[in-house]
Amino acid sequence: MFREHLKKELNNIKNSGLYRTLKVKDGKFIDFSSNDYLCLSKHPEILNAVKNGLRYGSGSTGSRLTSGNINHEKLEEKIAEFKETERALVYSSGYATNVGVISALCKKGDLILSDKLNHASIIDGCRLSRADVLIYEHCNISHLLNLIEENWRKYEEGNLFIITDGVFSMDGDVAPIKELKKIADEFNAVLIVDDAHGTGVLGNGKGTLKHFNIKPSDNIVQVGTLSKAVGGLGGFVCGVEEVIDYLINTSRSFIYSTALPPHVVEGCIKAFEIIEKGEVVKNLQNKINIANKIFKKYKYINCGHITPIFPFIFGEKTMSLAQHLIDNNIFCVGIRYPTVPKGSERIRVSINIGHKKEDFILLCEKINDFLIDDKK
Template sequence: MFKEQIKKEIENIKNNNLYRFLRKKDNIDNILDFSSNDYLCLSKHPEVINAVKDGLRYGFGSTGSRLASGNINHQLLEEKIAQFKETEGALIYSSGYATNVGVISTLCKKGDIILSDRLNHASIIDGCRLSKADVLIYNHCDMDNLIHLIEENRSSYNNLFIITDGIFSMDGDIAPLDKLKNIADEYNGILIIDDAHGTGVLGNGKGTLKHFNLKPSDNIIQIGTLSKAVGGLGGFVCGIEEVIEYLINTSRSFIYSTALPPSVVSGCIKSFEIMEEGTLTKKLQENIELANRIFKEYDLIEKNNLTPIYPFIFKEKTMDIAEHLIKNNIFCVGIRYPTVPRGMERLRVSINVGHSEEDFGALCECIKDKII
């Protein structure tokens, strides 16, 4: 009975053209990859790889949770992140998803209210659902709508949390953190920023907060990932010491998860050291400017991007174009519902420091071949 039910639901997914499958990147050296979040190409950086190898002296795995046998070199990475983000402390988790779910569900309690941007990442949405706080959704980056919802509801709740992505992963646009910080201050709220796609990209690599020349403060909590510009695996949260101490004692996805392998931690430490030099972040910004020019020439964008994420919206043609790219050794997956709204299907083009002018041209020409 259960098997038949599952089979029926899978068929329904297929019939609605929403079927997903795992695609292996064969012959990886000959594939032009425009789907990776490895913005600074640190996952393949020789110094990072050597640091990973050096970290293997601790063993293959961490063997336990951080509060048991798994606390090895992890605090060294947390110190590096806190220094990099200019915060009092930091705490690393097993993934960015686990960080958002763990931090939000722990800090946001019954009697509190969360205001969440409509286009926030799924991990934020799930963290809100797992919390016992009431949740209201404000229109994407719409400060007037946010203020309206706060003024209608603030007096009925203890704590107010405003939660947003720094850079939105499917559109590449930037949250107005300067305005959000002012709103949080005015209404005695806490601003939680998921800077997964901002760290290593904006603000000379320091992230979206730095991009707006904002300094960390008591009512700002920054969340990030180690799996995008850092090139590794894991997630982190940083902020005031009291928040970090509280999460160590109460955050379930931290307490009950095996700690990251120490070799991964060593690699991430080296990645932050390289990011601090600033060379790769500068190169990424130069590539963004180059991509802006070329993508405009092919009428794929109308205005310049500040981030390495480009949504090319082709609606019902998207998946056919994605398959055409794959056949031509260009890896750029199509994004569809429920990741994006129906009718907003797109190629999510993600560029990095390793891409060249020729690479951007090859992508555009291949897309042009299919849409003409």
């Protein structure tokens, strides 16, 4: 019965063209799919740190509040110093961080204002919190203000939260953090910024706040991941002492989940040391500039980007284009509904410091070939 039911559901997914399968990147590919923007996942010094970290064992053996608190506080001190906040707390993934932070800090009776294009983990955190949620149009400050002005009186003082990605994962654009912070101050709201794609990229690697020269303050909570530019695994939150203490005591995905393996922690500490030196971040900005010029010349983007994420929007053609690129040894992921709105299906091109100018040109040429064939 159950099996038949699932088969039927799967057929519905297939019939609507939304069936997903797992792909292995075997063979030699030029990879434009990964979030390893600084190529740190294979950095020799980090691999060495990971190897040394194995002296603690292959796993952490328990939650942070039981047997699993090994070298994690060392990483948290590093992150807090790096982000210039009072404290930081590490979770087992960026997803677990958003879900655990939002559902602990926001409650029934609160109001969350959330950007329309926020990541799925933010959406899930909002749902779990049982707070009221209003969605404002993407990066649209006047829509956000309208929503707040219409609604804030219904809530008690201090029950307002504004949540945004720092850098949006599918578009690579940057949230208007200065304006959001101003609104948060005006309405006594808390601003939660998920800097999963800003950390290691913007503001000399320190993230979106630094990019806008905004100092961490009592009403800002920063979330991030260790799995993208940092090249490892895990997530983190940073902010004032009381936020971190409160999360240690109430955040369910922190309390009831096994801590990160200690060798992963050692690798992440080394990664922050490398990012701090600045060279890899400068390299990335240089590659972003080169990519901008080439992608604009081929007309796959129409405005300059300051992050390594470039959406090439092709709509319905996207998935067959992605397959064409794979057939040509270029690995790009096609992103479609429901991850992005219908009509804005895209190839999400993410670049890293290992790419060469020729790789960007080859990608554009292969897309051109596909589009010419498609027209015939």
